[in-house]
Amino acid sequence: PTPLASQALVEMAEGEDRAQLLAALPAEKIAEFLRALPDDDATDLIGELEPDDQRKTLATLPDDDAGDIKRLLRYDEETAGGLMTTELVEVEASLTADEAIRQVRILGRDVEDFYTVFVIDQERRLLGTMRLDDLVVADPGASIKALVEEPSVTVSPDEDQEQVGKLLGRYNLAAIPVVTDEGVLLGRITFDDVIKVIESEQTEDILMLAGVTDEDELKHTWVQSVRTRLPWLMLNLATAAIAASVILVFKDLIEKELTLAFLAPIIAAMGGSSGTQSLAVTIRRITLQGSGSARGFVAKEILVGLVNGAVLGVGIALLAFLIDGNVMLGLVVLLAMWGNQIVAGFAGAFIPTRLDRAGIDPSIASSVFVHTLTDLLGFFLLLWLASHLLL
Amino acid sequence: PTPLASQALVEMAEGEDRAQLLAALPAEKIAEFLRALPDDDATDLIGELEPDDQRKTLATLPDDDAGDIKRLLRYDEETAGGLMTTELVEVEASLTADEAIRQVRILGRDVEDFYTVFVIDQERRLLGTMRLDDLVVADPGASIKALVEEPSVTVSPDEDQEQVGKLLGRYNLAAIPVVTDEGVLLGRITFDDVIKVIESEQTEDILMLAGVTDEDELKHTWVQSVRTRLPWLMLNLATAAIAASVILVFKDLIEKELTLAFLAPIIAAMGGSSGTQSLAVTIRRITLQGSGSARGFVAKEILVGLVNGAVLGVGIALLAFLIDGNVMLGLVVLLAMWGNQIVAGFAGAFIPTRLDRAGIDPSIASSVFVHTLTDLLGFFLLLWLASHLLL
Structure with missing residues (x-):
C-alpha cells in the first residue's frame, strides 16, 4: 500500500539509489507517495529530483501541499528550516x-x-x-x-x-x-x-578526522571514494615529503650515524599519535561544548605532553643506547621526543580551537596541520640536536 | 527550590565533581533531592556514591521509592535496565x-x-x-x-x-x-x-580510534589523561620501534642509497593515512549498520587502495627520480607504495570487521593493528624490493 511504500522511500538512505528510483517513477506515482508523507519528508524526497522533475511533480500535487513543499524547499537542507515540518497542532x-x-x-x-x-x-x-x-x-x-x-x-x-x-x-x-x-x-x-x-554530524566528525572529507562516504561507490579521499592523500604525500626532506638536508650526518635513520620515523610517528589523541579529545569537546574558554584545555594538553613526552623520551633513549652504546645519542633522542610530544599536545588542542573560532570546520583541516607539524618537528629536532651535540 | 537543584545535579556531567558534591551533602538533603527526580535519574545519582553512603541515603527515602531505586541499581549502567525508568502510564x-x-x-x-x-x-x-x-x-x-x-x-x-x-x-x-x-x-x-x-557511544568511537581508551576523557584531569593515554602510546612506541627496526636490518643498503632513508617514512606514513581512512569508514559503518555482509565493503576498500596506490606510487616515484636520477629506484618506490596502499585498504576494512564479529570493540584495537601493519610493510617492501632490484 502507498503509505508503507512512502515510508520505505523515506527510510532509504539518501543518495544515488533513492534519487534513481524516484527519477524512474512517473510524476503521478511520485505525487501519490508524497501525499502520504509529512511535508518535511516529502520535501527531502523532492529535493533529490532534478529541477525539471521537481516542477513536474509539484504540478501534480494539490495546491496547498505543493505550496508547503515549495516554501520548505527554499531552506537549506542542513538548517532548521530544512528539518522542520509545518504540520503541527x-x-x-x-x-x-x-x-x-x-x-x-x-x-x-x-x-x-x-x-x-x-x-x-x-x-x-x-x-x-x-x-x-x-x-x-x-x-x-x-x-x-x-x-x-x-x-x-x-x-x-x-x-x-x-x-x-x-x-x-x-x-x-x-x-x-x-x-x-x-x-x-x-x-x-x-x-x-x-x-x-x-x-x-558525528559521522562527519569521525570521517573528517581520518581525512575522509565527505560525510556521504558510507553510501559511496569505490569511484566516488577515490575521488573524495585521493585529494587528501595527495596533500598528505606533499606534506610528508616536505617533512622527510629534513632527512635529505642532514644526509651527511645520517651517513655517519645510521641509527638516526631508525630513530627519526619513530619520533615523528609518536608525535602523530599524541597529536591525534589531543586532537580527537579537543574536536569532541568542541562538538559537544563549543570552543569557548579553551585556555585551560590547551594548558592541560601541554601538561599531558610534558609527562607523556618524558616517559616516552626515556624509553626511546634507552632503546637508542642499547643499539648504539652512545650516551650522547640517548640524550639527543630523549630531548627530540620530549619536545615533539609537548608540541603535539599543544597543537592538537590549539589548532582546532583556533580554526573553530575562525569559522572553519576543525575536523577537516586540523589533522593535516597537526601531522605535518609533528612530522617536520620530529625529524628536525632529532637531526638538528644530533648535528650540534653528536659531532 | 529543590526540583531545580535536583535537575541541576542531573544535568551536571557525571564524574568526579558531581560525586564530590553529593558526598559533601547530608543524607537527608540528598534524599530530598532524589524525591524530586524520576527514578532513573535518582538511580544514576545514587550509583555514584560509595556503597556506605548509598545505604545511608536509601534508608532516608520512603520505602517504595527506595525499592524502585534498589531494583534499578542491580542493572549495569550501560544496559537497557540501567537506562529505564519504572515510572510510566x-x-x-x-x-x-x-x-x-x-x-x-x-x-x-x-x-x-x-x-x-x-x-x-x-x-x-x-x-x-x-x-x-x-x-x-x-x-x-x-x-x-x-x-x-x-x-x-x-x-x-x-x-x-x-x-x-x-x-x-x-x-x-x-x-x-x-x-x-x-x-x-x-x-x-x-x-x-x-x-x-x-x-x-560516538564520543567513544572517535576517541578510541585516536587511541584514547576512556570515554570519560572529556572530564578528566591531566593526571587521569596521562594514565589513560600513556599505555596506548607505550604500545605504539613498541610497535613503531619494531617496524623501524627493518631499517636497521637493511643498514648496509641504506648506507649505499641514502635516499631510501628519505622514502621509507613517507611510504609508511601514507599507508597509515589510507589505513585510517578505511578504518574510520568501516568503524562508522559497523556502529550504524553492524558488521554483517562485509565482503562487498572489504572488496571496495581494496579497489580504492589499488587506485589510490597507483596514483600515489607514480607521484612518489617521480619525486624519487628527481632527487636521485635512478629509474630503478623509481620503480622500487612505486611498487612499495602501491603494495602498502592495497594492504592498508584491506586491513582497514577487514580487521575491525573481524574484531567486531569476535565480540571485541573494533575502535580500541584496530588502529594499533592497522598502523603496525602499514608501518612494517611500508619499510619492509621498500627495502626488500630495493635490495633485490637495486644491487
Whole structure:
C-alpha cells in the first residue's frame, strides 16, 4: 500500500539509489507517495529530483501541499528550516483546556507525532508550548493562558542543524518550535529528525578526522571514494615529503650515524599519535561544548605532553643506547621526543580551537596541520640536536 | 527550590565533581533531592556514591521509592535496565478510550514525559502501546483492545545501551518498553535518555580510534589523561620501534642509497593515512549498520587502495627520480607504495570487521593493528624490493 511504500522511500538512505528510483517513477506515482508523507519528508524526497522533475511533480500535487513543499524547499537542507515540518497542532491562548483538547482532537487527525501543542495568539505569534500529557491531565475548565509554559527554546529557520541537535539534547524536548524574527510560528522539529542529525554530524566528525572529507562516504561507490579521499592523500604525500626532506638536508650526518635513520620515523610517528589523541579529545569537546574558554584545555594538553613526552623520551633513549652504546645519542633522542610530544599536545588542542573560532570546520583541516607539524618537528629536532651535540 | 537543584545535579556531567558534591551533602538533603527526580535519574545519582553512603541515603527515602531505586541499581549502567525508568502510564486492555483517558489523567500526574501509553493485561504482560496523541483523538467509546498497536520493538533489561539507541533511532519511537522474557512490563526508555547514549557511544568511537581508551576523557584531569593515554602510546612506541627496526636490518643498503632513508617514512606514513581512512569508514559503518555482509565493503576498500596506490606510487616515484636520477629506484618506490596502499585498504576494512564479529570493540584495537601493519610493510617492501632490484 502507498503509505508503507512512502515510508520505505523515506527510510532509504539518501543518495544515488533513492534519487534513481524516484527519477524512474512517473510524476503521478511520485505525487501519490508524497501525499502520504509529512511535508518535511516529502520535501527531502523532492529535493533529490532534478529541477525539471521537481516542477513536474509539484504540478501534480494539490495546491496547498505543493505550496508547503515549495516554501520548505527554499531552506537549506542542513538548517532548521530544512528539518522542520509545518504540520503541527496549535491552539489559541483564549481557549479552556477542554476546548483545546477538542480542537487537538480535530487537528491531530492529520498530524503525526504531536507530543507538543503550540499555543499562539491571533497573529499566529508563538506564546508558548504545552506538553500533550500536561494538557490531558489539566483541569478541563482551566484556561490555556494559565497553563502555557514559555517555550524554553525556539530557533530561527536559518539556524544550523548541528545547533538544533544540541539544543534538543540539552533541554530534553520532544519538539522545538521554529519561529520568524517577529515570533510567528513557522513549524516544528521533532526528536526523531534530530537523532538523524546527531548521527550524521558525528559521522562527519569521525570521517573528517581520518581525512575522509565527505560525510556521504558510507553510501559511496569505490569511484566516488577515490575521488573524495585521493585529494587528501595527495596533500598528505606533499606534506610528508616536505617533512622527510629534513632527512635529505642532514644526509651527511645520517651517513655517519645510521641509527638516526631508525630513530627519526619513530619520533615523528609518536608525535602523530599524541597529536591525534589531543586532537580527537579537543574536536569532541568542541562538538559537544563549543570552543569557548579553551585556555585551560590547551594548558592541560601541554601538561599531558610534558609527562607523556618524558616517559616516552626515556624509553626511546634507552632503546637508542642499547643499539648504539652512545650516551650522547640517548640524550639527543630523549630531548627530540620530549619536545615533539609537548608540541603535539599543544597543537592538537590549539589548532582546532583556533580554526573553530575562525569559522572553519576543525575536523577537516586540523589533522593535516597537526601531522605535518609533528612530522617536520620530529625529524628536525632529532637531526638538528644530533648535528650540534653528536659531532 | 529543590526540583531545580535536583535537575541541576542531573544535568551536571557525571564524574568526579558531581560525586564530590553529593558526598559533601547530608543524607537527608540528598534524599530530598532524589524525591524530586524520576527514578532513573535518582538511580544514576545514587550509583555514584560509595556503597556506605548509598545505604545511608536509601534508608532516608520512603520505602517504595527506595525499592524502585534498589531494583534499578542491580542493572549495569550501560544496559537497557540501567537506562529505564519504572515510572510510566499503563492501562488495561479491557477499558474504553474514555476510561483510559481518565486513568491516564490520574496516573499521569506523577509521571514525566509520557508520550506513550502502555497497554497491559491482568498479569502486567505488555500487549502493546498507544501513542498519547492517538488516544486523545480516538472515539471515546472505542475499546483499547481495538486501538492498541503491537509494540514495534521491545528490549530486555540486559540489552546493551548502544543497541537500544539504534532501535529507537531506526523506529522513530518516543519510548521503548523494557520487558522480561515472559513479556512482563518492567519500565520504559525515553528518547532523551537515548540521545545521551548516542552522543556518548560516538564520543567513544572517535576517541578510541585516536587511541584514547576512556570515554570519560572529556572530564578528566591531566593526571587521569596521562594514565589513560600513556599505555596506548607505550604500545605504539613498541610497535613503531619494531617496524623501524627493518631499517636497521637493511643498514648496509641504506648506507649505499641514502635516499631510501628519505622514502621509507613517507611510504609508511601514507599507508597509515589510507589505513585510517578505511578504518574510520568501516568503524562508522559497523556502529550504524553492524558488521554483517562485509565482503562487498572489504572488496571496495581494496579497489580504492589499488587506485589510490597507483596514483600515489607514480607521484612518489617521480619525486624519487628527481632527487636521485635512478629509474630503478623509481620503480622500487612505486611498487612499495602501491603494495602498502592495497594492504592498508584491506586491513582497514577487514580487521575491525573481524574484531567486531569476535565480540571485541573494533575502535580500541584496530588502529594499533592497522598502523603496525602499514608501518612494517611500508619499510619492509621498500627495502626488500630495493635490495633485490637495486644491487
